[in-house]
Amino acid sequence: MEEATDKTLMQTWLDSLQSSGYRITGARRAVVEVMAGSKFICNPMEIYLQAVKRHPGLGLVTVYRTLDKLEELELVERVHLSKDCHSYIAAAEGHQHLIICTRCNRAEHFSGDDLSPLMSDLGTNRGFTVEDHWLQLFGICDACRQAAAEEGK
Amino acid sequence: MEEATDKTLMQTWLDSLQSSGYRITGARRAVVEVMAGSKFICNPMEIYLQAVKRHPGLGLVTVYRTLDKLEELELVERVHLSKDCHSYIAAAEGHQHLIICTRCNRAEHFSGDDLSPLMSDLGTNRGFTVEDHWLQLFGICDACRQAAAEEGK
């Protein structure tokens, strides 16, 4: 579940926080490092458990507060699952969709810009003026499929 | 926000509850009547406020419990919005998608069976085996568009 940290993305996020008037603190660094480096969706407690290793003394409350700011700056986005609706992932540029592995929670963005006309049509047929659409795919990622195949042998 | 009750659907739900071994009570009747008759997504408190008119003395707790059973029987389904993830709507037959009016919360189902191959492709391109997809459209319904046009005059 550990990921190599993407230094560049992390620095981008810190710059974004700073240029919005927020201060850079150890606590925020730790949360940013976890979120910018993760390919997996994670909830506040999971983020806290990762981040507190990097910044001992970190409080769960600060994780919530930092997530609020990162969400406000559109650096992270909330992910909705059928049960848990309080997980987060690094946001994508512009309007993208998510595909989520139901085994390991890995998530990847993909753009479906070509879907917009189709979505408009689907709405128009029902008398709706479509303003937005929300699409998520669920499945098994490569790594999990291979792991399952190994076990099956 | 009030709707004429669809007697037939309501009876279907009551039959379904009964044939699953659940008893038919006044409290359940009231919740079923509200949910089976509503074209709008609604959360437990909204359901309670409607249902308590039909069954005075109804407790909010019973609304939660009844919703659990209706969800278990796939008669209602949970609706996820960006903020509120605890609203419900009468379920559709089979795999369908929702289009939701962002003004009045009216929701309609539509089938997008023809979308499945597209979804699979989108996933395969990223090394995922797609098992399921979620699609929701957001927009303005006919009624709200006309109401807005009236006001604009």
Added chain:
DNA sequence: AATGATAATGATAATCATTTTCAATTATAA
């Protein structure tokens, strides 16, 4: 219609994730 086993109810208390409060600490500009 009456009975009785037991499912269901509603009031209350408990739980748990999230928010708020607040005094102490820390980042940043001057």
Added chain:
DNA sequence: TTATAATTGAAAATGATTATCATTATCATT
């Protein structure tokens, strides 16, 4: 280095949901 204002973490508060439990109501059986 200093001033100041944002940030922090601990603790308390909040609010939605769930569990408990004595009472009530349903419904198959009589």
